[in-house]
Amino acid sequence: MTSKYEVSASVVRRLPRYYRLLGELERSGQTRTSSRELGRQLGMTASQIRQDLSCFGCFGQQGSGYSVSELRENLQRIMGLTEQLPAIVIGAGSLGKVVSENVRFEQRGFRLVGIFDIKPELIGRQLAGLTIQSMDTLDAFCRAESPAAAVLCLPKESAQTTAERLVSLGIRGLWNFSHCDIAVEHAQVVTMHLDDSLMTLSYKLHNL
Incomplete structure (x- = not known):
């Protein structure tokens, strides 16, 4: 794109x-x-x-x-901050909870419309004003709601395959917190590596 x-x-x-x-x-x-x-x-x-x-x-x-x-x-x-593109969160564990509840999506160009997880004990709970849904319902949800972006709060082992699935469902942007780099075609990916930031600070303290 x-x-x-x-x-x-x-x-x-x-x-x-x-x-x-x-x-x-x-x-x-x-x-x-x-x-x-x-x-x-x-x-x-x-x-x-x-x-x-x-x-x-x-x-x-x-x-x-x-x-x-x-x-x-x-x-x-x-930056398109007033358009509020629909977005979903994949992974409602501790990281997904922090992101869903603390990121001000509406002020940053997005509107959170769905949260998904595979764990039965999380499905049906409320998070950030939304009901956590099963990943089994993801395909139907994307066809009905056409989200533009997804936030990946997943283990790195499942990040790549999930990203490919999301892109196949029409997702055009991925905000990746999965502690690994993913590669997909036809979508924009922004990966958050907190470790990289800390190592950058270490370099600056030792060399600058």
Whole structure:
């Protein structure tokens, strides 16, 4: 699937940082900002921020900077945060419970519509306002509800086969917490490796 904006992955990864900071500025009552100020708070150069934003159009005015609210709204539109695509969680164990109850899906471009597990003792329980369903009902659910994304909170042994099944059912995006890398065609995958983050911190403490 091709993005409407041809930009590098590194630029896309920085957009949420800009959006988060702009939200903080807006909540503090600040109405205007500059690439220099944004860069100072994010540990980046002003030119890098201007270059990133220029990938999506012209924002702000030379000499007067950016309107905080307008720039935030533009980033919200660019990232599709107002569309609330339907999403499901696969795996209702301890990790799935934390993700389902604590991630603010509605503020991040998604709407949680289903939670699934294979364990009989979990099926039928309530989680994040939804009833945990059996994986046996997944195919029929996807045909009826057409979820766009799935959150994988599964053991790594079953992640790849489950991901392939989900893509075959029309899932276009996978948020993967399964502690392994998965490879599927015709879907976007974002994998969360907490160990990688900790090892990155270790490297920085020893080398930088």
